[in-house]
Amino acid sequence: MSTSSHLYPMSSGDDQHSYIHNSSYQKVAISGAEEKTRRCILEKLDLQLSSDFSTFRIADFGCSTGPNTFHVVQSIIDTVKSRHFKENNEHSLVPLEFQVFFNDHTTNDFNTLFKTQPPSSEREYFSVGVPGSFYGRVLPRNSIHIGHTSYTTHWLSKAPEHVCDKKSIAWNKNYIQCNNLLEEVTKAYKVQFIEDMDAFLDARGEELVPGGLMTIIGECLPDGVSLYETWQGFVMDTIGDCLMDMAKSGITSEEKIDVFSLPVYFPQFSELKGEIERNGSFTIELMETTSHPLEGMALTNEFITSTFRAFLTTIIEKHFGDGVVDELFDRLAKKLYKHPIDFEMRKKLVVYYIVLKRK
Structure with missing residues (x-):
């Protein structure tokens, strides 16, 4: 049984465990790229992108x-x-008006999104919610001038089916993620990543106007680095260990763990670049990596636990049932306290910043 990411959005609402209060790690990286975005728009954007240029359309995918x-x-x-x-x-x-399309899964908490947007008296745009997976078309052809997505494309449309099949050589035994330790598992995830990235770029290639810009921010592996070597990969493997401990205690079952694998894949930088070039819908105007702004800091166990809980709660609850999440992340916090992460020794994901121009 494969797991589809589009069924499991980030934690909803605005309580202490919600994504809205636990996404500062992503925010810092996005803010760090703000000046690059500004320069690229000033240098690369053609303001005569369409005959109807009284309305400028922006879309945030995910x-x-x-x-x-x-x-x-x-x-x-x-x-x-x-x-x-x-x-x-x-x-x-000529008066310029802005229309912004906010896209995410159909199960995304759009109520919280629109409740927390700036008040209409301060908002300089007309906002529209667009439910649907960005691995397909969600907007009309040639309708968007600038598209954006951040911290999204490592989420696959689904986990590869074979990694949850105990009879397959690609069964992800003993792990809940693609940590690059099992070769056949990594191959299966890479195939799914290629398929999904191609679908993402094809869809955006139709939705953006010719000459429109697409900015993409996220994290990937440096070439030659495996996920299990990074502190982020270590945390995910530790969550898997916590689930196994809970199975031994009768809180969940090993059978459920055996068929659970996260629909997440962090490509190496060269993989990501190669897929964009192969797709051919866009020219690469800028593609570079940098360290995460918080890399030099020893993140607290509380910060790590809260951040991971915010994007894993719904997918954990759906597969393992209600009442598991609190116990799971309590155990994670205790394990991280007992076995602290050595941030200096651990390798790290890098933040990538990409600007594409629609051909």
């Missing part, structure tokens, strides 16, 4: 519940306005 999406959108709008004013400073300005 927006979740905020607040990060609102920060990104406003930054893009401010930069486009600056570019528009600069290009028209000797002419009468």
